[in-house]
Amino acid sequence: MKFNTKAIHGGQKHDIAYGSVMPPIYQTSTYAQTTPGGHKGYEYSRTHNPTRHALENSLASIENGNFGLAFSSGLASIDAILKLLKPGDEVISTNDLYGGTYRLFTKIYEDFGIKFHFIGMENTEHIEEYINNKTKLIWVETPTNPMLNIIDIVATVKIAKKHNVLLAVDNTFATPYLQRPLDLGADIVMHSATKYLGGHSDLVMGALIVKDKELADRLYFIQNASGAICGPQDAFLALRGIKTLHLRMQRHCENGKAIAEYLVNHPKIENVYWPGFKTHPNHNTAISQMDDFGGMVSFTTKENNYQEAIKIVENLKIFTLAESLGGVESLAGHPVSMTHASIPKEEREKAGIVDSLIRLSVGIEDKEDLILDLKRAIG
Ligand SMILES: *Cc1c(COP(=O)(O)O)cnc(C)c1O
Secondary structure (H helix, E strand, O other): OOHHHHHHHHOOOOOOOOOOOOOOOOOHHHHHHHHOOOOOOEEEEOOOOOHHHHHHHHHHHHHHHHHHHOOOOHHHHHHHHHHOOOOOEEEEOOOOOHHHHHHHHHHHHHOOOOOOEEEEEOOOOOHHHHHOOOOOEEEEEEEOOOOOOOHHHHHHHHHHHHHEEEEEEOHHHHHHOOOHHHOOOOEEEEEOOOOOOOOOOOOOOOEEEOOHHHHHHHHHHHHHHHEEEEHHHHHHHHHHHHOOOOHHHHHHHHHHHHHHHHHHHHEEEEEEEEEOOOOOOOOOHHHHHHHOOEEEEEEEEEEOOOHHHHHHHHHHHHHEEEEOOOOOEEEEOOOOOOOOOOOOEEEHHHHHOOOOEEEEEOOOHHHHHHHHHEEEEEE
């Protein structure tokens, strides 16, 4: 099956009770047993739920994995990965990463004795300098948030395999429509399904997808033992979202390109971050591992003034000023005061997250309207 077909049918069966085409929302905590242990594979909904299973099978299918796991949020799914580790273990992570991931690593797991190295991975050779016999996980986010850097997954896979270290890729920005890390050799794909997979800004959810059975079993154990599962209603919504992922992504990419090209020619704009530009430092890597460049675009102004950036995001009318991304509607954010406020200024600026940086999640409206909106707001 090719991708568009998988997005709709991958891992799906019609409901056995009445043939409903969409899986019913099994809004139940428990399942009747005929005799102790006599059940149809479902005992308790933290452990198993048919609606969640339908979604997990779809997730596995679209990422070309064998096993999918759905969690109550993206961060809950990252939390499950970290529970594979023990005190003393070390993690090497992208330095330009989702603020909440950074907070989870440094404010929770450092206290449990896990050591994190945050490094620029655009040049993957740096990674090896930080590997020692305690290194257990390499954490890659690509494209990165909000700088849209691209990290070479194949080169990172080589390093991870050579040193027998797990490699997890946060594939939230690209989605499997554009990039399939498991095919490139990564061990775990993670999603904030809150974003493009759900796609309609109506749920919060996380997902993990793996190929290896043993790794899947350890993660299922953690999912059940820690309990951060998603509910059946949200599973249904995410499954519905995935069925149009390919159509939405196509338009996100088209609109993202139009807006990046508009901004790069604007006299008040200093830098535009979008991996589709030939001048983007990792453009060739983007071409080699992505099928298109996505709908995320970040930019800075020539004045690099905090107040000016705030005014721009306040003046936008079609772009909603909001956290999050990946929905059908366009959103704008100011990382320094919003998503990345929890990252210390010095760390932030090292990664290029300066006062005037604005991040756009370009939606699937008419691009002409989006460009007019930006024109009005930037002046
Ligand atoms: C939103 C996001 C997360 C966290 O996911 P939640 O669903 O908000 O918990 C992690 N990584 C990236 C890249 C994100 O955009």
